Amino acid sequence: MLKKVLFILAAIITLVSAYIVFFVAPVPIEPTEAAGDPNNFKIFYFHLPIAISAYLSFAIVFVSSILYLRSKKQKWDIIGLSAAEVGVIFAFLTLATGSLWAKSAWGDYWVTWDVRLNTSLILFLIYLSYLMVRQAVEEPEKRARLSAVFGIIGFVSVPISFLSVRFVTQKMHPCVVPPCAGSEGGGIGGVVLVYLILNFTAYFLLAISLMLLKIDNEQLKEKINEVKRQKNL
Amino acid sequence: MKFLEIARKDLKAEFRTKQMLNSMMIFALLVIVIFYFAFGNEASIFIQGINKKIVDLLAPGMLWIAFTFAGMLGLSRSFAGEKEEGCLEGLKLCPVDRSDIYNGKVLSNAVLMLLMEMTTIPIFVVLFSYDIKNIPGLLLVIILGTSGFIFVGTLLSALTVNTRTREILLPVILFPVLFPLIQLAVSATASMLASGAISEITGELQILIVYDVIFFIIAQMVFEYTIED
Numbered sequence: 440m441l442k443k444v445l446f447i448l449a450a451i452i453t454l455v456s457a458y459i460v461f462f463v464a465p466v467p468i469e470p471t472e473a474a475g476d477p478n479n480f481k482i483f484y485f486h487l488p489i490a491i492s493a494y495l496s497f498a499i500v501f502v503s504s505i506l507y508l509r510s511k512k513q514k515w516d517i518i519g520l521s522a523a524e525v526g527v528i529f530a531f532l533t534l535a536t537g538s539l540w541a542k543s544a545w546g547d548y549w550v551t552w553d554v555r556l557n558t559s560l561i562l563f564l565i566y567l568s569y570l571m572v573r574q575a576v577e578e579p580e581k582r583a584r585l586s587a588v589f590g591i592i593g594f595v596s597v598p599i600s601f602l603s604v605r606f607v608t609q610k611m612h613p614c615v616v617p618p619c620a621g622s623e624g625g626g627i628g629g630v631v632l633v634y635l636i637l638n639f640t641a642y643f644l645l646a647i648s649l650m651l652l653k654i655d656n657e658q659l660k661e662k663i664n665e666v667k668r669q670k671n672l
Numbered sequence: 673m674k675f676l677e678i679a680r681k682d683l684k685a686e687f688r689t690k691q692m693l694n695s696m697m698i699f700a701l702l703v704i705v706i707f708y709f710a711f712g713n714e715a716s717i718f719i720q721g722i723n724k725k726i727v728d729l730l731a732p733g734m735l736w737i738a739f740t741f742a743g744m745l746g747l748s749r750s751f752a753g754e755k756e757e758g759c760l761e762g763l764k765l766c767p768v769d770r771s772d773i774y775n776g777k778v779l780s781n782a783v784l785m786l787l788m789e790m791t792t793i794p795i796f797v798v799l800f801s802y803d804i805k806n807i808p809g810l811l812l813v814i815i816l817g818t819s820g821f822i823f824v825g826t827l828l829s830a831l832t833v834n835t836r837t838r839e840i841l842l843p844v845i846l847f848p849v850l851f852p853l854i855q856l857a858v859s860a861t862a863s864m865l866a867s868g869a870i871s872e873i874t875g876e877l878q879i880l881i882v883y884d885v886i887f888f889i890i891a892q893m894v895f896e897y898t899i900e901d
Contacts, residue, residue, distance in 0.1 A: 561851050572835070585897075593849065603883075
């Protein structure tokens, strides 16, 4: 029951915030200062929440991997898998929306050697290979164990990727959300912030709903396997 | 110091046949030769007002492509060899800590890979008539880069050894984790080849060391789960 309410809430808020982004939300940049079409700023309203949701999903993978190795309880494995799948989708969407925005604002789909771009790409690839690990092992216990190990290694490598990419980099991607080193940030405030928070709520709820659905799905799969084992099918 | 025994066993077995070492060395040589035929040593390109030899731009990446691809060969055999005749079970029955098995494997893999690298660089220098500016600096970068590669690679090699598609899976899951390492190593190698001042690459060296330390510690903690039954 609680889940259904959550799903419906997620659906409504996502739709409402999409409507607001396209028809209501302001563009806080003077048309003369904007790079490219000033309306491209609107991508920001969902680009950032999607990216943060992806990062959160990956953090969930990390935590549930550790908990799995400690307790060997299957539920942590299922949570890790669900979070990883949702995270990969969101990470891909981050890259896609980011590329569209970059084409409009900077003139290219991809700007080589930008920190955030490359870190997001690496993140996406790491969790793709997490899913590859899962695919390569059949026994559930072993699959859970090996993918948990990889979930830990993968997550740890992310901050190092960020550090290393920053090294050989000029910065294209702005630091929008304070605190920003050196500058004031991209001037997010007032009504823009309100809509941004609305979008954050929408995409967090969406990510959580998807994860819960996936968890249910996996648990049902387990039950079916159980029944099959009992009946020797 | 039990891990020294395990490393000694691995190296002894390896030097009896030299199977792995030979294929790694020849593979690295072939990579360099392919680059040699593709880019030659005379071709040059006009960049930012300066006429640059193509080899100067490509050399660091070329070296690390040869190192990582050849190193991958060694890594994929490192635990796969133990699968035959139930050697892995024997190893696990040894009265040593699980992390000693890992450390022993790390040591033997590192020795093989460094040997391969030390033969590849002279060949590279000869083929491209290249002049390395700072050889001790380059060695330092190579040692740091190789240890990171081996720390992560040995762990993931143990992880993939029990999977169905281990030969393909290892590179697929290893490269994403290696990106920062390869990138730092290439950038540091470029400075060592071209200008040679060690002070230019302190930043890269610091992050390389951080990478090595972090993954070494993580591997000590999670290795036992990769080979447990």
